[in-house]
Every structure is written in C-alpha cells, then in structure tokens.
Amino acid sequence: MPDPILSTTNLTVRFGGHVAVDHVTCAFNAGELTAIVGPNGAGKTTYFNLISGQIPASGGTVQLHGKDISGLSVSARTKAGIGRAFQLTNLFPDLSVLENVRLVVQAKAERGFNLWSMVSHHTDLTEQAENILQQVRLLDERNQTVSELSHGNQRKLEVALLIALEPAVYMFDEPTAGMSVDEAPIVLDLIAQLKAQGDRAILLVEHKMDVIRTLADRIIVLHNGALAADGAPAEVMASDVVQEAYMGRGLEGILADV
Numbered sequence: 001m002p003d004p005i006l007s008t009t010n011l012t013v014r015f016g017g018h019v020a021v022d023h024v025t026c027a028f029n030a031g032e033l034t035a036i037v038g039p040n041g042a043g044k045t046t047y048f049n050l051i052s053g054q055i056p057a058s059g060g061t062v063q064l065h066g067k068d069i070s071g072l073s074v075s076a077r078t079k080a081g082i083g084r085a086f087q088l089t090n091l092f093p094d095l096s097v098l099e100n101v102r103l104v105v106q107a108k109a110e111r112g113f114n115l116w117s118m119v120s121h122h123t124d125l126t127e128q129a130e131n132i133l134q135q136v137r138l139l140d141e142r143n144q145t146v147s148e149l150s151h152g153n154q155r156k157l158e159v160a161l162l163i164a165l166e167p168a169v170y171m172f173d174e175p176t177a178g179m180s181v182d183e184a185p186i187v188l189d190l191i192a193q194l195k196a197q198g199d200r201a202i203l204l205v206e207h208k209m210d211v212i213r214t215l216a217d218r219i220i221v222l223h224n225g226a227l228a229a230d231g232a233p234a235e236v237m238a239s240d241v242v243q244e245a246y247m248g249r250g251l252e253g254i255l256a257d258v
C-alpha cells in the first residue's frame with residue numbers, strides 16, 4: 001500500500017466535558033473516495049474542521065504527505081493541499097462568478113497574491129477559469145455576481161473553486177444539499193472525475209445513501225466522536241459494529257434518520 005496522502009492520529013477535540021472527536025486514527029489514500037457517515041452529532045463536521053484547521057485539536061495530529069500540519073492555520077493548510085469546499089462567506093459576493101474563480105486560478109499560478117490587482121489582461125488565466133466554469137455548467141452565469149446566484153449555482157461555484165485550487169485532498173460536506181435533481185448529477189459526475197484522476201484523496205460527508213453507493217470506495221462510521229467502522233461499503237454496512245451500534249437498524253437506518 002503506498003503512503004497515504006492524509007492521515008489523522010488520535011485526533012481529538014473536547015468542548016468542555018464533551019468529547020466531540022475521540023482519538024480518530026485514519027488514513028486516506030490517493031484515488032480513494034471515503035464517505036464519512038454517522039448520526040447527527042456524531043462528530044463528522046467537527047472532524048472536517050479539525051483536518052482543515054477551523055478549530056484547534058485538543059490532542060492528536062493531522063499529517064499531509066507524512067508531514068505534521070497540526071500547527072498550521074487554515075490558509076497554510078489550504079496552500080499545503082487541503083481543499084475544503086469554500087464557505088460562501090469566504091467568497092467575494094460582489095465580484096462576478098468568473099472573477100472569483102480567476103482569483104483562485106491566479107493565486108494557484110503564483111502570479112502574485114494581490115487579489116485586488118485584477119488580471120483581465122491575463123487571458124490564459126481567464127481561459128482556465130472559463131474551462132472550470134464549463135465543467136460545472138456555470139459558464140452562462142460567469143458575469144453574474146455571487147450574490148445573484150441561486151443556491152444550487154452557489155454550491156456549483158464552491159466546487160469550481162475547489163477544482164481551481166487543485167488540492168491533494170478534496171473535502172466535500174454534502175455537496176449536493178439543496179440542489180435540484182438536474183444540478184446534483186453534474187456535481188456528482190465531477191467528483192467521480194476527480195476520483196478517476198487517481199492521485200487525490202477525496203473525503204465526503206454525506207447523508208444520501210444513493211450518493212454513497214455511487215461514489216464511495218470506503219465508508220467510515222463515526223459514533224459519539226469515535227471511529228466505529230472503517231472498510232469497503234458492503235463490509236461496513238454488514239458489520240456487527242454498525243448493526244449493534246444502531247440497534248439492528250444498520251447504516252440504512254442511521255441515514256434514514258438524518
């Protein structure tokens with residue numbers, strides 16, 4: 001087995017007396033999509049927050065390509081290769097869709113990090129940004145401001161920005177939430193394509209069973225913040241741990257509740 005791209009070792013966070021993520025040790029490999037599931041409050045989002053650096057850990061470490069990144073800020077982790085779907089509050093709501101993507105393409109191309117020096121003359125950057133918008137079917141909306149976009153299109157823009165960043169680790173938190181039945185397949189296809197590239201690790205917090213079935217190579221189950229199961233989807237769904245932990249209802253039962 002090659003070295004994992006991302007791993008966490010005994011990663012833990014306590015909020016007062018409550019252990020929200022409890023000594024989670026797990027490794028994520030290139031070309032593998034891991035679905036992270038568990039009931040409400042199991043610690044899935046908090047685990048993501050610990051990996052991306054939004055909150056500091058109480059204990060344990062996060063390693064990217066074998067290097068401990070636990071001490072890095074969110075932006076330093078992003079530069080190092082942790083790509084979490086952008087929160088819309090991090091975008092520039094008054095800039096156009098194209099400008100938002102182009103800023104990430106520009107930063108990635110390391111042609112300067114001065115976000116305010118608009119780069120309309122850099123046509124190659126514009127073309128790259130337009131190609132990405134084409135992939136997520138947002139080219140027609142390229143001149144709209146972010147604040148004018150529908151909810152579904154804002155989610156697609158989040159994915160576009162993540163693709164522009166070309167991270168080593170893609171982290172998606174319910175990427176199709178709030179999308180129409182027409183929009184969701186576009187995003188799911190894109191995630192499948194990212195997986196097929198084979199050189200990135202993809203983590204997906206997801207409640208929808210059909211999405212998990214379509215995309216996941218592996219499922220990890222968090223229960224009360226701890227890793228309750230980890231394996232191939234069929235194996236995890238059938239596992240005693242999952243069956244017992246959820247009183248015989250199995251994974252389908254957990255997901256039906258959320």
Ligand SMILES: Nc1ncnc2c1ncn2[C@@H]1O[C@H](COP(=O)(O)OP(=O)(O)OP(=O)(O)O)[C@@H](O)[C@H]1O
Pocket residue numbers: 015020038039040041042043044045046047258
């Ligand atoms: N900043 C915080 N301060 C205190 N408690 C928190 C904080 N963030 C999360 N928690 C608690 O940690 C636990 C895990 O929450 P988390 O949001 O990670 O669960 P989740 O599995 O993502 O749930 P859901 O499926 O509902 O999104 C919950 O009990 C939550 O109330």
